[in-house]
Amino acid sequence: MKITLTELHVGTCSTVTTIAFDEKDLAGDFLDSLEQSRPQDATKFQTAFSTICDVKNYSNDTKFKNLGDGIYEVKIWGKRLYCFKDTSGDFEEATGCSNHMIMACCGGSKNAKKEQNRDINKALGLKKKYFKAKGEDDTEFKYIKTDDEN
Amino acid sequence: MKIEVIKKKPTKLQKFFSTPLNFEQRVEKSQLLVMEKLLNCMGKLGMNRSKLAEAMEISPAGVTKMLRGSNNFTVATLVKAAEAVDCEISINFKPKGHEEVWCTYENEHVHAQFQPNIKKNVTRVGRFVTHGLDLNETPADAA
Numbered sequence: 001m002k003i004t005l006t007e008l009h010v011g012t013c014s015t016v017t018t019i020a021f022d023e024k025d026l027a028g029d030f031l032d033s034l035e036q037s038r039p040q041d042a043t044k045f046q047t048a049f050s051t052i053c054d055v056k057n058y059s060n061d062t063k064f065k066n067l068g069d070g071i072y073e074v075k076i077w078g079k080r081l082y083c084f085k086d087t088s089g090d091f092e093e094a095t096g097c098s099n100h101m102i103m104a105c106c107g108g109s110k111n112a113k114k115e116q117n118r119d120i121n122k123a124l125g126l127k128k129k130y131f132k133a134k135g136e137d138d139t140e141f142k143y144i145k146t147d148d149e150n
Numbered sequence: 151m152k153i154e155v156i157k158k159k160p161t162k163l164q165k166f167f168s169t170p171l172n173f174e175q176r177v178e179k180s181q182l183l184v185m186e187k188l189l190n191c192m193g194k195l196g197m198n199r200s201k202l203a204e205a206m207e208i209s210p211a212g213v214t215k216m217l218r219g220s221n222n223f224t225v226a227t228l229v230k231a232a233e234a235v236d237c238e239i240s241i242n243f244k245p246k247g248h249e250e251v252w253c254t255y256e257n258e259h260v261h262a263q264f265q266p267n268i269k270k271n272v273t274r275v276g277r278f279v280t281h282g283l284d285l286n287e288t289p290a291d292a293a
Contacts, residue, residue, distance in 0.1 A: 008167040016167075032163050046167055047175040047219075051182045059189050062217040063182060094153040134151060141153040146160040146168060 001133050004142045005103065007095075009046070011053020015091075015099040016083075017143075021129060026122075027081060030107035034079065044076040052102070071123045072102070080116065081107040082123035084130070094143050103130070182219040184228070189217075191235035205234035 005017040006028060018028040035042040052058045052074070065073050074081040086101040105126040108119040133139040160168065171179060192202060203210045215221040232239040244250050
């Protein structure tokens with residue numbers, strides 16, 4: 001399996017990435033379409049990332065809510081981005097910093113409870129898939145860092 | 151676990167998220183950071199949101215609005231919030247790019263050399279002092 005992490009924001013305590021399994025990046029696609037259709041909402045996520053990543057163990061659940069089972073949601077008006085954390089420090093060498101990793105795995109609208117539950121279960125499945133893949137030898141990890149010099 | 155780090159030209163999305171925050175975003179972030187400090191104080195006291203609303207004489211919806219960062223609260227609201235969690239407000243302007251470390255301690259635990267205005271043999275139980283430390287400041291500067 002190929003797991004690709006795309007760096008979105010590096011704060012003083014945490015780093016936000018999207019996570020793709022075999023090139024399928026649900027959170028990246030969600031944020032991409034949001035940036036095109038409702039840039040003001042994407043901007044709200046940017047502010048949330050910047051705040052969450054600058055505080056160790058951010059606790060304001062009106063912005064970043066722990067849903068249990070290691071799944072967190074970044075909340076903005078009418079939209080939700082689901083994430084999980086990897087605090088193992090396995091990325092320290094690759095990224096050059098000891099930040100906790102916040103991996104955005106999928107997103108959706110806050111419409112019906114049923115839809116939200118579906119998204120949460122999807123996030124939970126992706127989290128399990130990630131941690132299982134970490135323990136397997138044939139998993140390929142790629143970390144896409146932005147290179148401003150390019 | 152082997153990780154291949156790839157440095158390449160940022161995608162449109164990466165570019166979007168690496169843009170510096172605009173003024174409105176910086177205001178929202180500052181509000182959220184203030185709220186985080188308030189939540190920490192509430193946590194220490196075991197205070198919930200409805201108790202805070204009661205102490206601040208505002209509605210629970212008003213507290214939620216503050217926590218969401220969408221409410222441009224006044225200094226008066228901040229003072230009220232600080233008093234509601236048995237604190238005093240303390241504001242610092244730090245030079246851009248500087249780091250800061252804050253610690254809160256009781257006077258009696260401070261070495262006499264660092265408290266010139268405190269008379270000897272006077273114990274100030276319950277009096278708290280907050281000290282801001284500029285990491286770029288050398289010990290010589292501090293002295």
